[in-house]
Amino acid sequence: MPKRSDLEHRALSFIANHSEEGVLQSDLWRSLDASSREGSRIALKLENKGLIRRERELFEGRWTYRLFPMRRPASINSIIDCPCLSCPESIRCGAYGAISPNVCEKLTEWLAGLAQAGAGVQGDS
């Protein structure tokens, strides 16, 4: 039988992966290969820890809970296309160095693309 803390971790990860639409408690325990009793206990425990919230829902004639994470999952969307993220010159790059974000061509191109697309701000938040 898996350890309780391990199950909690997996449960939280499963709920975090469905942050928008939430997860039915019954789907959670099925995905964890646990019993309904274990599933509801874990959900309750995560709620008490302030990690998720539960919303009561009538599903196929039975009352159950839909589970949502309290925090939005960490996201890298806002910087994923920025050239600074995976730049090999990153360590040597500085405002007054030979390689500088002020004159970096890759950064200029990226900014020009954003300005042209009129995208302004993309990503999370």
Added chain:
Amino acid sequence: MTFVEDETLAKVAEALGQEEAIQIIYILKESNEITDDQIANKTGIRLNSVRKILYRLYDHSLVSLRRSRDENTGWFIFHWKLQPDQLEGFITNQKRHVLQKLDARLSYEKNHDFYYCGTPGCRRVPFEDAMELIFRCSACNRPMMHYDNGKVVEVLSGKVDQLRKELGE
């Protein structure tokens, strides 16, 4: 406990080592602990590429490493394990790092007037440099005109504000 979606995990892997890193991350995610040799066999990626990517992930603490010795050959065996709880910290650090660069660029854009010849591929230059060049492009020799960087400043300000908000600064 962390909140990280699989999609984010894949994006981070891609940023650090393209397509091959994504495959490796997923193999690591599925197994508790695995050797580089086993990863190479499962994915079909060359062993030295697997090791290169694993060390890159290790540099950012996204994987942990345990070393044991093969009893028959006496060689070291490296056992790798994914550390998803470090991913949130990695993302925050990267956001801080990018914010620092964008902030520097924003001040530079705000504090300089730029001149540009309009030829694609040529660079715009700040006023001081344009003066020295007598307002002629050093690459194509065409006259340089004032370049309005308002849009660039607007985009940069938006990104900087967004990152500050995400970092809670």
